[in-house]
Amino acid sequence: MMRIGVIGAGYVGLVQAGGLVRLGHEVRLGERDEARLDALRAGRVSVYEPGLEALIHEGRATGRLSFHASNREAVDGASVVFIALPTPSDASGAVDTSILDGAIADVAASLPAGSVLVIKSTVPVGTVRRISQMPAIAERDVRVVSNPEFLREGSAVEDFLAPDRIVIGSNDPRVAETLASGVYGDLPGERVVVDPASAEMIKYAANAYLATRVSFVNSIANLCEEVGVDAAGVLEGMGRDHRIGSHYLGPGPGYGGSCLPKDTRALEAMAERHGYDFRLLRAVMEVNEEQRERIVGKVAAAVGGTLSGATVGLWGLAFKAGTDDVRESPAADLARRLTSAGAAVRAYDPRASLWMPGVELVADPLAAADGADVLLVATEWPEFQQVAPVAVKEVMRGSVVVDARNTLDAEEVRAAGLSYLGVGTGRP
Numbered sequence: 001m002m003r004i005g006v007i008g009a010g011y012v013g014l015v016q017a018g019g020l021v022r023l024g025h026e027v028r029l030g031e032r033d034e035a036r037l038d039a040l041r042a043g044r045v046s047v048y049e050p051g052l053e054a055l056i057h058e059g060r061a062t063g064r065l066s067f068h069a070s071n072r073e074a075v076d077g078a079s080v081v082f083i084a085l086p087t088p089s090d091a092s093g094a095v096d097t098s099i100l101d102g103a104i105a106d107v108a109a110s111l112p113a114g115s116v117l118v119i120k121s122t123v124p125v126g127t128v129r130r131i132s133q134m135p136a137i138a139e140r141d142v143r144v145v146s147n148p149e150f151l152r153e154g155s156a157v158e159d160f161l162a163p164d165r166i167v168i169g170s171n172d173p174r175v176a177e178t179l180a181s182g183v184y185g186d187l188p189g190e191r192v193v194v195d196p197a198s199a200e201m202i203k204y205a206a207n208a209y210l211a212t213r214v215s216f217v218n219s220i221a222n223l224c225e226e227v228g229v230d231a232a233g234v235l236e237g238m239g240r241d242h243r244i245g246s247h248y249l250g251p252g253p254g255y256g257g258s259c260l261p262k263d264t265r266a267l268e269a270m271a272e273r274h275g276y277d278f279r280l281l282r283a284v285m286e287v288n289e290e291q292r293e294r295i296v297g298k299v300a301a302a303v304g305g306t307l308s309g310a311t312v313g314l315w316g317l318a319f320k321a322g323t324d325d326v327r328e329s330p331a332a333d334l335a336r337r338l339t340s341a342g343a344a345v346r347a348y349d350p351r352a353s354l355w356m357p358g359v360e361l362v363a364d365p366l367a368a369a370d371g372a373d374v375l376l377v378a379t380e381w382p383e384f385q386q387v388a389p390v391a392v393k394e395v396m397r398g399s400v401v402v403d404a405r406n407t408l409d410a411e412e413v414r415a416a417g418l419s420y421l422g423v424g425t426g427r428p
Helices: 012-024 034-041 052-062 098-110 128-132 135-139 156-161 173-183 196-227 231-239 260-272 280-300 330-340 366-368 382-386 389-395 410-415
Strands: 005-007 026-030 065-068 080-083 115-121 141-145 165-169 190-194 311-315 346-350 360-361 374-377 400-403 417-420
Touching: 005 012, 005 173, 012 026, 012 052, 012 156, 026 190, 034 065, 052 065, 052 156, 080 098, 080 173, 080 400, 098 135, 115 173, 115 346, 128 135, 128 141, 128 196, 141 165, 141 173, 141 196, 156 311, 165 173, 173 190, 190 196, 196 260, 260 280, 260 374, 280 330, 280 374, 280 400, 280 417, 311 330, 330 346, 346 366, 366 389, 389 410, 400 410, 410 417
Parallel strands: 005 026, 005 080, 026 065, 080 115, 115 141, 165 190, 311 346, 311 374, 346 360, 374 400, 400 417
Antiparallel strands: none
């Protein structure tokens, strides 16, 4: 067992802390937000993530997880300290590391000599090198390592406990082994040990590729619509190729969430700063933007071409099923675009909340459809599949369902007397 400090009780920090406790370590979690800290001490987890609350409760019950308002107190006696703090985009799209830098400056002199400081946050290439050169870090012989996270919201606990790979960026083989075996123990997944700058780039490259894949699939689906082909069969045929695979081949409203949009912008800004014209990545972002407009266009066409005065029922606010996160959510962006065009939106999501002018939050899916001129499905929650289309037809004023996630049974919707418009699908 090791004593480990984790700075930041946000999404990544909570999963990291809970997962390390499950592995048998003693974890001291530092968090400056008093409300969040009080909730954790009372046994409440501020984010919805399947399995996370159980991990945190397990840590509290065993006494191996403690919460600290002082980051310096959290790192006391720790042989390894993880930094899991936000690195948002600035106005130019580049990464703002001020929160991370401030926390490291705060704890640097309190880090035990010879300890390992692990950057879990997504940071620009060169950050580990820069932090390693801080006088308080260098004087205490603290080794700085990159260990990017690859957690998928909605399955983050599973991803921690059964990772595809664990990327460790360190130039010191002994320090890399401390993380690979000492910290992560018997967790599955290949240990990918590279230099720190390469580890920092791996996170950006992986997310940019996923964003590219989403935009490409949406473009293929849109072309299928134009030529009268059902994209489902096309994408199944693509996915059967082992070089491609079937994962991430679902057309929809575009990528979103806390990582892909931010990291694609950051990578493009990095390329521009270094004089490289990353045209492909710019096109990926442009396609993602256009995809939202295309879906809004379908909704507008369903009510005669203009959204002014129309009522839109919206199923979903979270950026994906299995989470309550609305950061950069396609569903939330669609709601914003609809209200900006003059529509009134009645929205339901089983986990997420959103306060926006023109958006009324309701208690269930049928309440969202009640009186709607058109129904838009924007998040792929499984419970939407359980709502009887006949019941939807009875309460709607209009008769068109725009399924931006292709999550409903199109034939059932049509059998109920409604028109169905998916992404890359055939006739209404």
